Amino acid sequence: MDLVREEEDANKLQFGPEFDQAGMLSTSEVAYLFQQRQAKGDATTFTPVFNATLTYTQTFSKLKSKAAIQESRKVLMDHKALSPFERAQLINLSPVTVAEAKHLIPSLGDLDDDEDPENRLTDLDLQDLLDELKRLRSYT
Amino acid sequence: MTKDIMMHPSSFGRKLHEEVKKALLKEVEGTVDPFYGYIVQVTSINDLPLGEIREGGLVNFHVSYKAIIFRPFRNEVIEAVVSRVDQIGIHFSAGPLQGLIPKSDRSDMKYDPNSAAYNFPEYSLKEGEHVRLRIVSLTFHATDIFSLGTIAEDYLGPI
Secondary structure (H helix, E strand, O other), X not given: OEEOOOOOEHHHOEOOHHHOOOOOOOHHHHHHHHHXXXXXXXXXXXXXXXXXXXXXXXXXXXXXXXXXXXXXXXXXXXXXXXXXXXXXXXXXXXXXXXXXXXXXXXXXXXXXXXXXXXXXXXXXXXXHHXXXXXXXXXXX | OEEEEEEOHHHOOOOHHHHHHHHHHHHHOOOXXXXXXXXXXXXXXXXXXXXXXXXXXXXXEEEEEEEEXXXXXXXXXXXXXXXXXXXXXXXXEEOOEEEEEEHHHOOOOEEEOOOOEEEOOOOEEEOOOEEEEEEEEEEEOOOOEEEEEEOOOOOOEEO
């Protein structure tokens, strides 16, 4: 029985060296990927893990179209201060206020007063971003 | 990600890459890796390196591949489904991840066996409902990951 390493902490964006270069997909994006692969006829091994994950992504997906996903990804990538984890979580959890976003994703709290403008995301910027993501959730 | 795959010479021929891919999928898909979590679906395999002959004539291929993984992290907030409630607490599942919000999580949660629900001042939770929780701890086993979670915070609870 392995316990997760003590240093692992999503609130501090500490995920372990294996994830330094990893992309992090949102649930919505994985739902879309599974759909695409199925449509292409890619052979999928239907393990219990795959089936459970497929159902989960369909249940909790927030973005209903390729356009919504692409636009959301683009606006999130435009904000260079964000980390891959924060971007995925902003899609997954769909917070509507800055307070909600910072409670759910505490690492966002470190961004509002960074000295380096490349690394800064003010509360105003964040609210604009949340509003935009909310708009994209209603794209069909 | 990488994996060592042992192949028997009877599978050699023009379709070797296919055979190695099949063997890789069979070995890793659906399993739990101690670092990467659940390996849900292999998406691509890099060009095969040269195989190394091992004892007995089997050949080992050190395969590099990409996969979609499901890797929850400590302190991550996730959305989950209540799978059942009982006197221990609120059991949840998020895809292949199973977990528990123990009865001790909040002093204001009360189990009502008659309605098979947990009652809180402002809401109740029962099987099938959706809940937003923060992962407090994770335990990785050979074939599954188990989590303890909390909803004792603002913005957590029913979705």
